[in-house]
Amino acid sequence: MKFFDLLSMSVSNLWRRKLRTFLTVLGVVIGTASIVVMVSIGIGMNRSMMQQIDEYGGLTTINVYSGDSYYGGGMAVAVSESGSSSGSQTEPVRLNDEMLQVLSGLEHVESVTPILSVDCLAKSGKYMANLSVRGIPAELLAQMNNMEVGQGTLPMPGDKELKFFYGNTVITDFYIEKTYQYYWETGVIPEIDFMEDPMYIIFDMDAYYASQYPSGDGTVTPPPKKYMVEACGVMAGDVEYYGANSSYVFCDLELLKEQLQRVFKNKAIPGQPTTATGKPYKEIYYNQVDVKVDDMDYMKDVQTQIQNLGLSASSNAEWIESQQESSNNLQMALGGIGAVSLFVAAIGIANTMMMSIYERTKEIGIIKVLGCDMRNIRSMFLMEAGFIGFVGGTVGILLSYGISFLVNYVASGQMGMAMGTGGAAEISYIPLWMPPVAIGFAILVGMLAGFFPALRAMKLSPLAAIRNE
């Protein structure tokens, strides 16, 4: 029998019983829509979670600190200090260029980004601020997430002079020098144009405070030198948008190193480790290295390897994992609720097909006597059931898009208020693979439900069927 003939026979059989077919299809529509909507809510929540994680430092980044850091439980590996004979003195593993090489040599490590952090004071007009400056190689700055340029440019590789790139919330760190009033008290954004107004930076904060507040014995410390540092750009986003990098000032690593060495000469640079006797080391150590892993699955692995080197390492991996687990559980629960209604729809299909067989017993007998293949009879019934699934699934998907839109519309109205700019996340998200999968699934369910009725029809004895009046 030709496929098209089979199909048109099946469809005309369904068409003959419009109302019943409609009701059965309606069951599938509701079943499909409830599964799709439930799963889409699960996916939407998962996605907004991921988006959130991404905003707070990425899914595949491990933050590495020196071994003596209090971040992440690094293993203290004993390294005896050079020249020191006493074994009691241990030296933590630190982050220098050599260590960078080691880290980038690890398997599954995509890139390593050294970060040198220093605090400094900034003065502009009547304002003053305590800035957190992060030196990162300029060529890596361009590749970082959450580094959208709002004004100007990022620090460029090949720049000759130290230039600052201000995070979008840095402006709120400035206070009026005389009154100590911050933005969060006044609600007035400091009137500083980073790109135009001159900015004076004081790196030697100790010396500055010593000059401001003389100690009791009357020794007068001269104020340290101020350096004028140009701004090359400002991050995108308003002052209320808290991205992972919003509160930092960024600059090129090498230029920062040079600057610090020039400022402090032979003195210890604040924030840098010193020898037991308080002397500075020859090289400058990094405060942090961000290791980017090529796949989330290797996060734990790489993190352990790094800790085995004697370094401290922390990442979102564990938190993400637990988040994912709970979001998976949620998805399963939601999907389960939907599955129940699809199951009910499947029973509906089976019932409809069964009724249809009772009604058509004689007809089936006749076509069997006339030489219709048993397989064709089975296919005809399976097709009818599958067709119900197909139509129900298709309409169900369309309905789901409608519901999904409504849910997001209502939710964005409410969340928009509560979450400010972050409220753009969709609660219900239907990924592109969902419609074909859902329709395929509905067809499958229909055919499964129609399978036993179809077998029954196939096995009907033609004689008994014909006698049936």
Next chain:
Amino acid sequence: MAGKEKRPIIETRKLYKVYSLGENRVFALNGVDLSIREGEFCSIVGTSGSGKSTLLNMLAGLEKPTKGEIVIGGSHIEKMTENQLVKFRRENVGFIFQSFNLLGTLNSVENVALPLTFRGVKKEIRNKKAEEMLKLVGLSKQMKNKPTQMSGGQQQRVGVARALVMDPKIIFADEPTGNLDSHTSAEVMELMRRVVKEQHKTLVMVTHDNHLAGFADRIFHIIDGKIVKIEERENYREE
């Protein structure tokens, strides 16, 4: 007589069909041996309950015998599986029912074309063939009629056309005129006889009416599941 030389197309040997109803055993067929020649019009006559329908159903492969052999065109159909039987019917057998058994949702052309659909024949071709057949049985004006829009005689003509459309070697008919008045019955019988003779088909017809049985070349008389008499009608309508 030339007819005798023709080879048998249907043969049964020691055919038994036993129905068990609780303790009782009903011998619907009680050792039937018969041989039907190619191109012959046979009728099987007997009283009600004598086992006519049982015999016909068995010959058409709709029911399995309890014992015995049925050889049609050289193949033992009692050994076939249900699937093979369907194929066998599709290729060799046309069937005319007492109660017409047309599909109520289809019009005449579609009903006649139905067996061709099962053979995978294209729509244009099968509809053309069906129309030819309907013309042959004199229903050129009722092509688009549904069964409920036709008289019993017309419906049975559609039934005859449907049995013929596949060009089968054998046509089985179980009381084809059982639901028709005597005048219409005679008309349908004439039609069947004319068509099977023209197209050289073998027709096996069951009836309880001796007069209708008389349209056949040979008449098998069956009583209580046994063939008791075979009547030759070589000179039929030659007078």
